[in-house]
Amino acid sequence: MATDFTRTRAMFHLPDGVIYLDGNSLGPLPMAAAERVQSCIEGEWGEMLITAWNRAGWMNKPRALGDRIGRLIGAEPGSVVLGDTLSIKVYQALASALDLRPDRKVILSDTGNFPSDLYMAEGLTRTLGEGYALCTVAPEAVEDAITPDIAVLMLTEVDYRTGRKHDMKRLIEKAHAAGALVVWDLAHSAGAIEVDLAGADADFAVGCTYKYLNSGPGGPAFIYVAPRLAENVQPALSGWLGHDAPFAFDLDYRPGAGIERMRVGTPPVLQLAALEASLDIWDRVAMADIRARSIELSEAFIKGVEAACPALTLASPRDPLQRGSQVSFAHAQGYAIMQALIARGVIGDFRAPDILRFGFTPLYTTMEDVSGAVAILKEIMDNALWDRPEYKTRARVT
Template sequence: MARPDLAALDKTDPLKPFRDRFVLPQGVIYLDGNSLGALPRATAARLAQVIEAEWGRDLITSWNKHDWIALPARVGDKIGRLIGAKPGETMVGDSTSVNLFKTLAAALRLRPGRRVILSEPANFPTDLYIAEGLAALLAEGHELRLVEPEAIDAAITDEVAVVMLTHVNYRTGRLHDMARVTTRAHDAGALMLWDLCHSAGAVPVDLNRAGADFAVGCGYKYLNGGPGAPAFLWAAERWHGQMTMPLTGWLGHAAPFAFETHFRPADGIQRGLVGTPPILSLAALECGVDILLDASIAEIRKKSLSQSALFAQLVEEQLAGHGFTIVSPGDEASRGSQVSLAHEQGYPIMQALIARGVIGDFRAPDILRFGFTPLYLGYAELWDAVWVLKEIMEDRSWDRPEHHARARVT
């Protein structure tokens, strides 16, 4: 495979016009949109409007005049269109960790005779930590039970209250079969909770068709909402009247501005809110989500699979003998929107790549992670990225002392 072959794909790419809707630095190949999405061009102007006109000029009247109070539901419904939700099933606010705590607690209360949260050791650590903390807080014999992915089906017994899985594994990019696992959980009487952080906006998701019960996800990866963007919480409509949230903040109240002494839960997904929504962050997130809604998720997925397969092919062709192992699934039905490589010197290699303008990231203990964001990543950039990686390995520039120095964020 030669670079002109990939450049030819760029010329006929139906998603190519979307690249102009993002701010991308010259001389940088960005392969880390699965960790932090690029900046949409519309975001700066939108934030300036919110800051200068809505906050600066209209002050507190903007809660009504510009309907700030509706932003969590409005942006939630927009995200809902990307994940197979009905209107009124998705709400934006808090972080993924906080939303996971809320939905996990709600799920456990819906299965009072069961005490097990089932997950896998390779789940994202915050999910496991939240589950551990909640189980300890309940102090009623609850436990987090971890099994390998291939053992999940057999482990869903009548002790399991909720199965908690991340749809796309953050290290390897392995994609769970959402519908199949959800059906297996329900057959055993358990509830199903999905973490969509590495799939929302990147792979087709249809929570209602799969029959899922709860889901959470972040706003700063493929949704391009900016660093620390608020997360989303989804609950199937059938649970809205029964779910009890463990954090009962004032905006989850049925009448927040009645200022009643005791909590009355709001109808529907609004009861999942806790505190005052972060208006600036919500405005930024909406800009990123709006771009995705203008695109076709089918085209996004098609290009993502093509790019990840081509990248893996280039690695095999150009980097043979340099100690890399592709750990992402070769089967496209089982692969998210990333390719991960294992190498014993993964950290300094990634730092050397970043110094050369090819930005991916590192995940301990040995994973170099490359994310594919089809709305702004070109095909020829794949060739260029692998070529830089090849040069780094051949001249051993990765072994410079500055590349071994561990930063706080990897």
């Protein structure tokens, strides 16, 4: 049965008068989330106190919800776990991959990667010393840069600025042929496009849940380790909850079985409750339907903007199969234009140096949203409504 997007839209709180095109940065509030979190606070934390770790199943949530996310990214059962932040999960995956290739010391990434991922890689190479290095090339040059000296290829599948999409299966095949492992960041993929980690023979993947998966600000990250590697991975961040028997209180670390060893800190129980409410919506959804509707929405937006706003330049790939579920346009006054849009109820975001970024999230975005956003953007551009001092003052978050 086809996904009913009218029904899924009704499951989100969307403020009146707002066209929300920034779910690729922060998903909106699922209607059931507040009640679910309140129930967790009052009925579990309030009434069960510490016994809720067992009675309410708090300790098992990271694995249980990991499997539900796993369905959306083509992961094998028992190969995904939740917890901590995306940067921590990047560090974990990258350190583990390097440890599995002790005879190599080069991490390859691209200049379009999310800077935080590159920062984590740089920090890890400094910690390891002894010749470890991060090498970056242009996104389109990645495939040719995969050589036998590469230990790990670390990429974000969908570029956060432009939406440009890497060919996961092709690059994994090339990396494996060269003897390298691959770490994928799925921050702009999970819940946005079809992903098949098992089918692509992926090694490691990480991602966040507060974007397309709607777990709320600061929602926990997830990590995937291929089952063929899981028992050989030695976590660099050997946290208490990754221990084989946390409550044995051994002084020496002994890694847990499989993906359990990639747990680090205490699970964020309230945030997991919010995520659980969102995943109840995702359980009704087919990713093929999501992808098809996303392309319809983004194609209509591009056509509308290019006809109405010729001063804006498309910065995303024109071929919808080569981009994720976002569209970016470039303009020298991109920041001010975006602020003018937000002031008029169209919420996207800005990415330096000149990118206006718009996310298309079929669970709640409609064709009416697309046409309404285009009309408001046209009015702003035709009348230079962006050219006001208050729209040019940079806020801390853009």
